[in-house]
Amino acid sequence: MSDFLTTMFDPSISFLKYALIAGLLSSFAFGIVGTYVVSRRISYIAGAISHSVLGGIGIGLYLQVHYNSAWFNPMTGAFASAMVSALIIGYVTRHGNQREDTVIGAIWAIGMAVGLLFIARTPGYIDPMSYLFGNILMITQTDLWLIAGLDAVIVIIAILFYNTLQAISFDEEFAYLRGINVNFFFLLLLCLTAMTIVVLVRIVGIVMVIALLTLPAGTAGILTKKLSQMMIIAILLCMVYTTIGLSFSYINDFPTGPTIILISGIFYILAVAVSSWRKKGKQF
């Protein structure tokens, strides 16, 4: 533990500090967007968006290496593919005559397939594992600004449209009758989810981003029955998970992303167990 603290406060070593700041900052995005994902029950949509991001990353890498593309890099590719996937799923959910789960599954798988094909055709060694499972220790100062910017956008939208987003998540039909543009706000929610996923893929990777979107919010949902409180608790839990996960993984030389997810999972299972036990106690 002392090693961890010494490295953390060593002014000449920045990667651990950046990792901790990234974890704490991203907790805002995970807590707020995750609460909507859990309470609106769109975690499968979030899963499809996060996996489709690999397609954009693959195309970005390919163009960067083959055509020396400065503007279309893995990050812009990830952003574009996440937004396109969110809009396609949003459109199909609203207007399409296709089965929603089939489209979600298709986007999930096609995105990954495109990404892996482009990565395979990109010269030089590129390890898809770093995109699939992320690496919080590779966070740069630019990433921190990006996460802070995303947090600002999400917090502003969450405060400004709290009542509206709550209403469309609880009862879309009634929200429509009150004059709310429910299609627009549903797409806004999906776009927020997509933005969160893109930035946070750097921290825990494509495969596990869904866990940090759902586990802290899911645990918070057991502890409170109010949306705003659920967001605050989810943010705090996420901060605790990333801090414990980071220090534990550093001390024991474990990969950080999976350690954070495992800690989130353990807390969630404990919360479910305690809640079930208390309910059972009330029944008998």
Added chain:
Amino acid sequence: MSETPAISIKNLSFSYGSTPVLTAADLSIRPGEFNYIVGPNGGGKSTLLKLILGLIQPDYGKIEVFGRSPRSVRARIGYTPQQIQFDPKFPITVKEVVLMGRLTGRWGRGYTNLDIQIAELSIEEMEMSEFKEAPFSELSGGQRQRVLIARSLAVSPDLLLLDEPTANLDAETEDKLLKVINNLKGEMTILMVSHNPEYVYGSVESVICVNKQIAVHPTTGVTEATIIKSFGDNVRIINHDHSCSITDED
């Protein structure tokens, strides 16, 4: 000059795909009336409400609410759907549910003190004040229905549409809820879908029987024979010891 009807339906037809739900239906309801809608399952009761709300569009015919298209007057309509449509685990309090009635389409508008005051009055009117901070998910079926009606009242509606508010409730809770709804009579036009037309005959102006077509009967004219005619053959009359008769679908 004649009074503009609260609801005016002329020659209306609607079908889901190739299945006709309403055919050449006509209806006119005066402002301030309290009417019941009855009819068999699949007869078009809920569809009629959705048409009046502008949630779906008719294939043929015309609907006007207060002389205008349903969509343009939706802010004046309070609507209580069947509670079965809600996610029972959604994290929201009673007060937050009722405040939804004060939402408008204006971007980024928060709730004002007046909105909160109106919501609290609506909660009080539904006798739910002691539960206003309680999670919606922890209420009983009857309490949830009261909250949803309070949400419709928070709209300060000129027209209140209630879709089977007493469905799945026990007789005692149903009775209590109907008494509360009856107290709203005269404050607004009320249209209530019910599976049980027995309860408020004394206070409603007329009973609207919906079964592909619409037939309006003054309450004094509704007899067992009328109900059987509207529901079809699949209806039996049960005579209880306490000498009330209840229609029931087979």
